[in-house]
Amino acid sequence: MTTSRYFRWGLASLCLGATPLANAAPNDTDADTEQRLDPVVVSATLAPRTASQSLSSVSVIDEATLRRQDPTDITDVLRAQPGVEVSSNGSFGKNSSVYLRGAGSQSTPLMIDGIRLRSATAGGPSWEFLDPRMFERVEVVRGPRGSLYGADAVGGVVQLFTPEGEGEPTPRITLGGGSFDTRRASASLSGSEDGTRYYVAASRLESDGYEIVDGEGDKGYDNTTGLMSLSHTFESGAELGVLGLRARGNTEFDSFGTPSDTDYVQQVAGVYGELPITDTWRSRLTLSEARDERETHGGTGESVFDTRTRTARWENTLALGRHELVAGTEYARDDVDSTVDYDEDSRDNTAVFTQALLDFSPLTVQAALRHDDNEAYGEETTGSLALGYELDDIHTLRASYGTAFRAPTFNDLYYPGFANPDLDPEESESVELGLRGQLGRGFWDLAFYQTDIDDLISNIDTDGDGFVDTPENVERARIRGVELSTGAEVLDWSLRAALTYTDPEDRETGNQLARRAKKSLRFDADRELGDWTLGGSVIAQGERYDDAENQQRLGGFATFDLRASWDFAPGWSTRLTLENLLDKQYQTVGGYDSAGRAAFLSVSFGG
Numbered sequence: 001m002t003t004s005r006y007f008r009w010g011l012a013s014l015c016l017g018a019t020p021l022a023n024a025a026p027n028d029t030d031a032d033t034e035q036r037l038d039p040v041v042v043s044a045t046l047a048p049r050t051a052s053q054s055l056s057s058v059s060v061i062d063e064a065t066l067r068r069q070d071p072t073d074i075t076d077v078l079r080a081q082p083g084v085e086v087s088s089n090g091s092f093g094k095n096s097s098v099y100l101r102g103a104g105s106q107s108t109p110l111m112i113d114g115i116r117l118r119s120a121t122a123g124g125p126s127w128e129f130l131d132p133r134m135f136e137r138v139e140v141v142r143g144p145r146g147s148l149y150g151a152d153a154v155g156g157v158v159q160l161f162t163p164e165g166e167g168e169p170t171p172r173i174t175l176g177g178g179s180f181d182t183r184r185a186s187a188s189l190s191g192s193e194d195g196t197r198y199y200v201a202a203s204r205l206e207s208d209g210y211e212i213v214d215g216e217g218d219k220g221y222d223n224t225t226g227l228m229s230l231s232h233t234f235e236s237g238a239e240l241g242v243l244g245l246r247a248r249g250n251t252e253f254d255s256f257g258t259p260s261d262t263d264y265v266q267q268v269a270g271v272y273g274e275l276p277i278t279d280t281w282r283s284r285l286t287l288s289e290a291r292d293e294r295e296t297h298g299g300t301g302e303s304v305f306d307t308r309t310r311t312a313r314w315e316n317t318l319a320l321g322r323h324e325l326v327a328g329t330e331y332a333r334d335d336v337d338s339t340v341d342y343d344e345d346s347r348d349n350t351a352v353f354t355q356a357l358l359d360f361s362p363l364t365v366q367a368a369l370r371h372d373d374n375e376a377y378g379e380e381t382t383g384s385l386a387l388g389y390e391l392d393d394i395h396t397l398r399a400s401y402g403t404a405f406r407a408p409t410f411n412d413l414y415y416p417g418f419a420n421p422d423l424d425p426e427e428s429e430s431v432e433l434g435l436r437g438q439l440g441r442g443f444w445d446l447a448f449y450q451t452d453i454d455d456l457i458s459n460i461d462t463d464g465d466g467f468v469d470t471p472e473n474v475e476r477a478r479i480r481g482v483e484l485s486t487g488a489e490v491l492d493w494s495l496r497a498a499l500t501y502t503d504p505e506d507r508e509t510g511n512q513l514a515r516r517a518k519k520s521l522r523f524d525a526d527r528e529l530g531d532w533t534l535g536g537s538v539i540a541q542g543e544r545y546d547d548a549e550n551q552q553r554l555g556g557f558a559t560f561d562l563r564a565s566w567d568f569a570p571g572w573s574t575r576l577t578l579e580n581l582l583d584k585q586y587q588t589v590g591g592y593d594s595a596g597r598a599a600f601l602s603v604s605f606g607g
Contacts, residue, residue, distance in 0.1 A: 033489050036062065037443045043111070043139040043159040045357060045366060046148055046326050047317065052436050054141075055366050055386040055398045057083065057447045057483060059498075061138040063163075068526055068535055068563060070577050070602065072182075072205070074130045074138075078158070080522035080539045082445075082483040082498040083142040087515045087544075087588040088128065090212035091595035092180070093221035093251035096128040101142055101451060102479035102504035102516050103155025107406045107426075109145075111159040113243055115268045116149075119292040120307035120334040123152075123409035126292060129247050129266045131203050131225045133174075133186050136163040142483070143449065144430045146382035146404030147368035150330070150351055154404040154428045154453065162229050162243065165190035165197040176575075176602025180218075180595070182207040184602065199229040209252065212592050216254045223249040237276040244269045255299025265293040280319045287312050306337040307410075322359040328352070336410055343414040343421070347376040362390035376413055377425055380405050398434045403427070412457060412471045420470050428453045442488035453477040458548075476507040494535075496524045506548065515589065517544040517556070531567040536560065546590035557586035574603045 039062065044054040051058050059081050071077050075096050079086045088096035097105035106123035109116055118125045138160055145153035169191040177183045188201035202225065209219040224247070231241030247266040254260065270288035277283050293306040315328035333348040353370035366386040373379045384402035391397055406426040413419050434447035456475035481502040488495045500520045504513035512518070519542035526535030540558035545551070560582055565575040576599070583597040 033441055036064075036489065037441070037487060038438055041139050041141070043157055044141045044145075046315070046355060047324055047357060049357075051443075051445075052396050052438055053364070053388075055364065055388040055400060057142040057432065057434060057445065057449075059084075059140040059142075059485070061140075063136040065524075066132055066135065066138075068533065068565070069524075069537070069561075070563070070575055070600070071132045072184075072600075073128060074132050074135075074160070075127050077132060077138060078127075078140070080498065080500070080520045080541060081140055082447075082485045082500055083156070083481065083502070084140060084500075085502075085516050085520065085541075088594070089253065089589050089592040090209075090219065092182075092207045092209050092219070093128050093223065093249070094212065094219070094253060094592070097124060097515070098127055098158065099516055100140070100155030100158070101449065101481060102477075102502045102513060103428075103451065103453075104406070104513075106409065107152050107154035107404075109149055109152050109157050111149075111157060112245065112268050113160075113162055113270070114286060114313075115243075115270050115288040115290055115311070116309065117266065117268055117290045117292065118152075118307075118309070119294075119305070120309060120336055121305050121338065121410045121415075123407075123411070126264065126266055128251075129223060129249070129264055130160070131186075131205065131223060131247065133203050134162060134201060134225055134227050134245065135160045137161040142447075143400065143432055144382075144384060144402035144404035144428060144451070146380075147370045147384040147402065148353065148355065150349070150370060150372050150382075151374075151380075151405060151407035151425070154406055154426070154451070162227060162245065163188075163190060163199045163201075164229060164231070165192045165199045167192060170607040172604065172606035174602050174604040176600060178600030179598035180207050180210050182600065184600075188606075190607075195233045195235075197229075197231050199227070201225075201227045205249075210593075210595055213254055214593075216257075217259070219252040219254070221249070221251045223247055239274040240272070242269075242271045258299045260296060260298030262294050262296045264295075265291060267291040267293075282317045284315045284317075285313070286315075302339065304337070304339045308335045308337075309333070310335075322361070324357040326353075326355040326357070328354075334410070341416055342410060343416065343419065344376070344410070345414075347374065347410075349374040364388040374407065377408055377423065380425060380427075394437050394439050396436045396438075398432075398436070400430075400432045402430050404430070406457070408457060408471075418470060420472060423457060423471060424455050424473050426453055426455050426457055426473075441490045442486065444486040445484070447483045449481055449483075451477075451479045453479070474508070477505065477513060478507050479504045479513075492528045494524075494526045496522075498522045509548075511548060511550045512545055514546060514548050515544055517541040519556075526563075533565045534563070536562045544588070552590050554587050554590060557584050559584050559586075571607075572603070572605055574601070576601050 038050045039060040040048050044056040075086045078084050083101045085099040098108050100108045110125035142156040145157045171189050173187045183206045186203035190199040206222045228244045233239045245268050252261045268290045272286040274284040288311045290309045296303045311332040313330045318325040330351045336345045351372045355368040358365040369383045371381045382403045386400035388398045408423040430451040432449040436445045455473040458475045459471050483500050485498040504516045521540040523538045542556040544554050559580045562578040567573045579598045
């Protein structure tokens with residue numbers, strides 16, 4: 001069956017997913033269902049808003065979905081979500097990139113509880129080293145967010161949220177394993193008492209991996225993660241909290257035909273205090289540190305790339321009736337410690353930002369402005385404006401415009417013999433028109449967008465010898481797309497479907513941007529049957545090219561996953577997942593096979 005037929009099936013699935021919406025009366029909707037279908041998000045506006053109120057294209061993967069799908073890697077959850085593209089050098093801890101709306105992986109910031117995690121040398125975050133079991137919710141905001149988050153939020157923002165304790169002390173223990181000699185274990189304890197909330201957790205994953213490149217043997221992976229979250233709310237309404245998350249382990253790969261491996265550390269730590277200055281003014285100060293550390297052995301030799309980002313962010317929220325104003329300042333410093341002798345090993349960035357959330361029902365207005373001053377590449381000002389109009393009780397029409405920029409990395413600016421210290425940031429402008437509908441037990445969302453990017457940072461072969469010599473600002477890109485998503489919860493079924501078409505074009509050559517598929521489909525269906533939950537997922541993606549010249553074509557593919565869970569005794573459950581059931585062989589990066597058919601079984605005790 002061809003990939004195009006899967007997309008026709010997908011369009012039918014979208015229509016079927018929307019069918020119950022017309023048949024579900026508004027009074028059939030309970031509060032829990034409404035919250036799942038129109039969830040509260042904070043990443044879009046820095047303030048709690050439902051998805052329909054945010055005036056943004058957003059997707060939320062909640063705790064129930066994470067538990068049902070039981071993914072090994074956080075990219076497994078993101079793959080083929082509306083506007084999301086993932087490429088990887090194989091499964092189980094191998095280098096991965098996430099593209100939002102066709103923007104490069106370095107233009108997709110990753111936040112963990114408001115703390116940004118990335119490599120300052122490479123530019124993008126290490127998605128592959130994050131254990132999904134440490135998080136209770138994932139928010140994906142599509143569209144430029146430079147006016148709120150500064151550099152690199154060109155295609156959007158992904159934010160992961162760690163759990164907060166609530167109620168009586170609740171333990172949870174899970175043991176499992178499966179294909180590729182994979183072993184998994186995790187344990188957590190959460191609760192709250194007298195205004196204090198706590199959550200502590202630890203996990204371990206080991207896998208022998210599989211043969212990613214023919215003839216090179218299995219490539220293993222291990223990950224140990226610990227998480228601690230603690231907060232206290234005082235009688236005055238003031239709140240104080242701390243967060244610590246650390247993941248470390250080893251991943252094996254092949255470098256120029258030589259077996260190699262990397263020891264890695266991913267770490268975020270933060271402390272915050274929030275104070276109600278008046279009944280309408282709340283002030284929050286957050287101090288944080290994020291680390292991305294890698295020590296690689298084999299291949300081209302020993303290398304160390306350790307980067308650290310320290311941030312102080314002061315944010316103030318002022319409530320004025322139905323309106324809300326947000327204003328603040330942020331200071332961040334990047335430091336690099338490496339076996340490579342960079343021309344510069346640190347830089348700082350100072351920013352001020354403000355946002356107005358105005359409610360003139362049925363019209364809403366959201367406007368934001370931010371100014372960044374970076375000692376490495378100068379000053380940048382970004383802004384956004386969004387308008388929303390409630391056409392009726394069901395439909396909300398939205399239109400937005402926003403600017404963003406992608407900052408040159410330490411490798412771009414300072415790597416010896418390669419860097420270009422005169423690089424300017426990439427700059428972008430985006431427009432979007434969207435319509436969201438919410439009725440009974442279902443929703444649908446349709447969005448059209450275009451992003452124009454100038455001064456793309458491109459790696460140039462100046463002497464024609466086939467090797468990159470230096471990065472330069474030479475290219476322009478235009479990315480157009482349409483996203484259609486829908487969901488329904490009816491008759492014990494939970495249905496979600498998304499269809500994305502993206503045209504990511506290099507305006508200098510007319511070629512399709514590398515490693516981005518134009519078409520993608522995702523369909524998830526789960527049903528509760530007493531003590532059982534049964535479900536499955538279909539992911540289909542069109543062809544892509546592995547190179548900017550569009551000479552190395554990677555074929556489209558479709559995968560099928562099945563899952564089942566059984567609550568076989570009070571407090572006890574077991575879960576079985578079958579991934580890539582038809583054993584589809586495919587690549588999202590040339591030369592690196594993705595995992596074939598796999599099965600995983602786990603047993604859990606606790607909440």
